[in-house]
Amino acid sequence: MSAPAVANEVNVARAQGVWAPAVTPLNPDLTIDTAGAIAHVRNLLQAGSHGVVLFGTTGEATSFSVEERMELLAALLDSGVPARRLLVGTGCTALPDTLRLTRQAVDSDCLGVLMLPPYYYKNVSDEGLYASYAEVIDRIGSSDLRIYFYHFPRLSMVPITHAAIERLLKAYPDTIQGLKDSSGDAESCTAFIRSFPELAVFPGTETLLLQMLRLGGVGTITATANINMTAIRSLYDTWLEGNEESAVERQEAITAVRSAIQTYPMIPALKTVISEQHGKPEWCNVRPPLTALPEGDRNKLFGALRAAGFETMTRRT
């Protein structure tokens, strides 16, 4: 399957398909490698990504200041990456930070924002969760705002509850567009799809892609797409074509690759693979509290990926 060119992609009003939450390359002093980040996003789009999430968990969003995040988005757009193929992670613990990032995304005509709830305080009430989003929506005050909930209970520790979604959908039906379910749990994702047919629901792992497409899910936003985009996209396309047998085979193949990588810490592992593909050791840099994959794990990871049928370990540049 040939990868579609960036410029030929059709704009869609709502995100769907296979989206990559881009990892963020760093210079040796741990500042963002802007040119490297732009190149990586363009590579992902050329490899078939329907769109890219800028500053999700995989992109180490919370490890960057608001200024760093705004500068990278501006640079990406200046470089010609289409705003309608970007979802921007904007949910911070502090309301003014969330507002600044969200305003930039809206003013730049990005397709939407993928919004974590404030994630420091725990045991948040449905009322508090509702207020967290409502306060942002009211203060942004724009009909162009499009919110995708970011449900990642294992990291945010603040689940997006059905009760809060119901209330927000009722109050802001045009603003609330979708949800990424990063629980990794098929039951959780199924419940979101069944309870909220008006939302675009994405499982946060491609291991659930085919199962959730059958139930009404719209695609996947998955970390592994940073290295295995073409294969994941091909499953999506095969399913669209109605080729069930081929879809099942492709699901097994991409699940095998995911299984190989996810025994390692995901972000350092992804960066290590890309580092190898590009022959650039600095691609391994991460900000604390993350740590680079130990040298001893590097070849083990590559071996496991090859054994799983992953074929793109060769250098691309």
Place this chain on the structure above:
Amino acid sequence: MSAPAVANEVNVARAQGVWAPAVTPLNPDLTIDTAGAIAHVRNLLQAGSHGVVLFGTTGEATSFSVEERMELLAALLDSGVPARRLLVGTGCTALPDTLRLTRQAVDSDCLGVLMLPPYYYKNVSDEGLYASYAEVIDRIGSSDLRIYFYHFPRLSMVPITHAAIERLLKAYPDTIQGLKDSSGDAESCTAFIRSFPELAVFPGTETLLLQMLRLGGVGTITATANINMTAIRSLYDTWLEGNEESAVERQEAITAVRSAIQTYPMIPALKTVISEQHGKPEWCNVRPPLTALPEGDRNKLFGALRAAGFETMTRRT
């Protein structure tokens, strides 16, 4: 016992005694009420607080932008609050944010910083935890930096491990000064005190004050000090004077007050009490995801406090 005047307090090189992590009053639009915050900090010091933590969990630190936090510290210092009686919460998820806040505290000659680890990623390795603090210390590069670890596993979900402390103490013996243990767990606090006699260890609740003073703890940094400062301070002074019997009685009294308040969400409950004391409804404002105490709980809380012997519900201003 008469409360010491702000100006007469002796500067100490290391924090000890009873410290209040100040709650942060908000205007109706949820911006910080700067004049109200200054007045509250001065009230705490006049009520006997050895010092004040600016922007701890109780102060809704993570709900404010870096700019908001820097502006309030500057305003407090401009108002004449002594820098040596302030510990400043500076630990953020993003290294540049932690650096900006920490630099301001160091440049302002604050007694130290109370530093959360980066708290978005979970299951952080000892290596990652070490790197998170080491990166800040190396980049600040000042012998005036004094770090107090902020161990609050129930909220940060990133415990400060003994292994990381050992390594940081070895690498930066003059920088690492103390630890606040907000686990609420006597065993945890005892282990910190016994393992690290070189650190000033504060339990994060006054219910453990006497028990930990006996073991070598240096005081407490506790949310309840926002409303019950004088009583908590009097236990500390009584213990210093060696009056064991009176200390036990005072411990029971302050524990009863704590028990009454902690069946409610702590921050909204504290703000509600202060609102009542000052006759200012706006003192109840909190930023999402927190929510104000429901009207129906207000009188129940006041009743429980009075039943516990809390005597300062009368208006102070």
